[in-house]
Amino acid sequence: MKYADEFRDPKAAQALLARIAAVTDEIGATAENPTRIMEVCGGHTHAIFRYGLDKLVPEGLDFIHGPGCPVCVLPMARVDECVALAEDPRVIFTTFGDAMRVPGSAKSLLQAKAEGADIRMVYSPLDALEIARRNPEREVVFFGLGFETTTPSTALSIQAAAREGLANFSVFCNHITVPPPIKALLDDPYMRLDGFVGPGHVSMVIGIHPYDFIARDYGKPIVVAGFEPLDLLQSVLMVLEQIRDGRAEVENQYARVVPEHGNPVSLAAIADVYEPRPSFEWRGLGEIDASGLRIRPAYAAYDAEVKFGVGYGAERRTVPEPEGCACGAVMTGRIKPVECPQFGRGCTPEMPLGALMVSSEGACAAYYQYGGARAVERAG
Template sequence: MRYVEEFRDPTQARALLKAIGRSAEALGASRAAPIRIMEICGGHTHSIFRYGLDKLVHEGIEFIHGPGCPVCVLPRSRVDEAVTLAERPGVIFTTFGDAMRVPGTSRSLLQAKAQGADVRTVYSPLDALELARRHPDREVIFFGLGFETTTPSTALSVQQAAAEGLTNFCVFVNHITVPPPLKALLDDPHMLLDGFVGPGHVSMVIGTHPYDFIARDYGKPLVVAGFEPLDLLQSVLMVLEQIREGRAEIENQYARVVPEHGNPVSLAAIEAVYEPRPSFEWRGLGEIDASGLRMREAFRAFDAEARFQVGYGAPQGRAQVPDPEGCACGQVMTGRMKPTACPQFGRGCTPDTPLGALMVSSEGACAAYWTYGGARVAAE
């Protein structure tokens, strides 16, 4: 716990909560609606509920849960395509554990494994690379998932595979970027937000300037935040102070980890291997221009979609697959609805029988409500 306890100090937390209350009271005198702050990252959502921050902050503040869980925003069609790849003869399909139980149209990767597909959980794309070295007679596919946080490790693994001349390794690329969906949300006239708590791990890679458009074009403040209770409380206070003072700026509360211009080595690897897709499908948001990444031509041999002609690489194109009837993953994931307002929450959809990714992902809002919010008792 060394270097962590100082960010969980109760005395400092109480001082921050008092300051938040004063700012909220000052703003409340001129507002009829609550101050709506979106925490973009699913890790922040879990921290907010784990430490009860939603109940501790002033009642005039409402946390809105954003699309910052990369497994959650994956549409069912992409899960179906992953299962199709995993069930090919001679394939070893590798994935992070979070994606194993995400339901597709008919089954998840875990169910495909139970039915005979060779699906293996790995902790890094380097693990998949090692499997390709040890099994030269098998096709090893890595399920490349995540925002800018995990994209560099996949890019570096592809570069290593190219350097070694490995021909039995490829990536099913589902890497996505944070700024485009935020623009899509801000362009939605029904999405009323006063400010943002920005993602810490993503910003560690990309820095703070990719968010400049939020303040410049939309007049909304964003504060990049860490994940401990004091980080989040300080970030909320910084957002409130900007609103109270009539400012809209991009500020960095997590400066101990996040450099202004990001990580140059990681950014160089991403730039070398990937290019923006013309569009990419997001759960609840549909196709968003330039929001996903694909392999550049120089590395297209390592692109599973191109190699096996599935997904965006299929000659006949691809179709979007709707969520199950009554499932409100899209509305919850984009902050339009709280998890407990979904008619399936705690009834048709539980951690044991999930209908959507938000209930099974370690960063999903529904999982946070179920685990920390007391919602399970209410549902029962």
């Protein structure tokens, strides 16, 4: 498969692994005192386990799984608000498939659908727009969810609805941004990180310079990476070489896809439609200033929070995690998924207790899928 097989070459992988082992030795990292590299993106987490990279790298290197799964960091109160919107008989609620099974405090969207709510899975907000056109007598709400990767498509859909005057379409905006939670992690005195593998898809939109503060203010290296095994191995090597050389820079391993300054069309759409929220609650991280986006007043007619009086337009509330659920600790790299007391027992892909077991980008789902019975056995 051209443009994929080249990045899965076993001989090239062996050469990179040998160099990684050599540099790990040079910097004195050991199993007892490992170099801790956080992959921010959930897609990277799954690639690491899919290709067994965690077992191939030397013991002196420890992958820390970051909060790069937008479904996983959504607080339960926001899921409850989605369910409330979906159960409004006026509403057709549309959402990406990953969000259907995320548990709220009482039920998930999938359970609400089973009970009769009109909830439809879509692949794009453009699908939701089309549903609104075909159902002018119903309110169609799209669950706008994700990092900067999915934010432009929602913005463009809102712009299209405004041009058409499509009055029965709105977005429940839960879009969030990557740099603020990285800063929150770096400010945590209990979090020890030596470097970062930066997100590839997000960086296609925003470029590499929003990460400058990581190197400039915190002295940590970050390398924006692709998703194939050679991409990840090369990125890890680049991070280790920076550590060895005493450097802290923002480097772009994924330059074949990620432009230095991002995608100007996407950035323009985001700037037109959205503005930062004063703060946004992240599951496991709490409130983080200016980490979420909300729809600007100029597009208030397409803001479900304004139209239905939900979300941050209503009274704020916090819903505690289910008893025994350690999603927050896993997502901030404090523990591994197998250290959660519910992993593989009270929480499985079939009956998830926490969001990290639901999402296709969740760390717990990666451990369970690629570790299988061995992962559950280790947890027990």
